[in-house]
Amino acid sequence: MSNPRWKRRPHGSTWGDWGPDDQLGRLNLLTPEKVKQGVAEVKDGLSFCLSLPLDYPGGNLLNPRRHPPVIKPTERSRQPNMNYALFCDDPNLTDVVCDDVVILTLQYSTQWDSLSHVGQMFDADGDGKPEAVYYNGYRAGIDILGPAEMPKEPDTGNPHGQSTSRATKLGVENMAAKAIQGRGVLIDLHAHFGRERKLVGYDDLMRVMEKDNVVVESGDMALFHTGFAAMLLEMERNPDKDKLHGACSVLNGRDQKLLKWITDSGVVSMIADNYAVEAHPAEPGEGCCSMLPLHEHCLFKLGVNLGEIWYLTELADYLRKNKRNRFLLTAPPLRLPGAVGSPATPVATV
Incomplete structure (x- = not known):
């Protein structure tokens, strides 16, 4: 399989599965039937806001490049x-x-990662030389533009300046137009591991899901409650970096069985209330590899969007009390053309 942008695709990827110009990835599985399945989970008519206030976590200790609004x-x-x-x-x-x-730093607080957020050096041309590419072979410098590649824009009189970067493909506006509504499934890692630092691999995840009767099906959005966002709220915009980096569950992106589960499950999105869904940085790997292997697997290979720093504690408490784990999730990002990420105000309806 090939297309005009690439002659070879990463092993196990979905590149080209939804056409040569696809920009949605697994969101293609968020069909009208999946929306109806989400609606069918609404029993009590209660809604939960899954966003932190967007001025959390506070400061820029968690990420020096990202600042409060x-x-x-x-x-x-x-x-x-x-x-x-x-x-x-x-x-x-x-x-x-x-x-x-x-x-607004678009990925400062509760956020979505678009498919243009993380790419890889990969030999998509088959000429033995890796190039910077993103999902479905879209190219750095051609489709995702930094300041050096941006064409000069006419002076529009905007006092806040002109765009100096733009994802002309894979931008977050594609997610917004899709609307992001369907069935969410919550996996409550905090209920089993508390706030201790826990590197969760496939075996741990399967035990938790079996104990809680959680089933993730193709087209579902999986949400992982770890308690991290609740800790951020308790710190009242004055985060303790050392305490946070040593707390709560994180997925083990180096666990190949876990990555295979993401592939085989057909999950549309991986969402967590922690900083990166996976351990950041990941456990050391052999040879040349991605610093964030779950990001590589999801965003680059499969087209699975990641949601980070969502607030899931109140929803998780309600679902556990009522012996449920499924709900209607509505979570579009900002329809901001050319952005690689976006804040979100997700809503869970139960």
């Missing part, structure tokens, strides 16, 4: 447009208005 007013008549009295311009008016702008 900055909110400030737009300007009107060269004045801050906050509690702005329109009667300053016209004495016959009574309105007082507010209007603001945010500078």
Whole structure:
């Protein structure tokens, strides 16, 4: 199998399975039937917000490149447009208005990873030389553009500047247009391992799922509750980096049996309330390998989106009390063309 962008695809990947120009990956399995299965899980009509406040975790200790949002007013008549009295311009008016702008690091808090978030050096051309490529063979410098590759844009008068990067393919807007609604399945690792640091592999995962009667089927979205996000809330925007990096369950991305389960299960998305779903960085591997092997397997090979730092504790407590693990999940990202990730305000309806 090949297409105009590649002559060979990674072993075990889904490249080309949904056509040569596919940008959705496993989201193609989120069919109308899967949406109806999610709706069928609504028994009590209760909804849970699965997002942290977007100014959590606080500071930038967890990731020095990512900073809390900055909110400030737009300007009107060269004045801050906050509690702005329109009667300053016209004495016959009574309105007082507010209007603001945010500078937002898109993957600072509760977030989605798009398929353009992580690529790999891989010999897609078959010429013996690896090149930087992403899911389905989309190319760095051609389809995913950094500042050096961006064409010069006309001056639009935007006071906040012009775009200096853009994913022209695999951007998060593809996820938004798909809408991301279907059946979520929660796997409660915290209920079994507490807040101790636990590297969870396939065998551990299967034991937890068997004890809790959890079944993940093709087209489902799998959510892993570890308690990490609840710890962030307790730290009140002043995270303890050492404490957090030594706490709670993380998936073992080096476990080949676990990666095979992700492949065989047909899961659409892997979502957790922790920092990276998997251990970050992963356990040492032999030879040249990915620092984040679960990211490589999901985003690069399979087209499985990852959700990180979701807030799952209240939902997990409710589901465990009611001996359930399935629900309707609605979780579109921002429809922001060209972005590689996005905040989300997911909703679980039970």
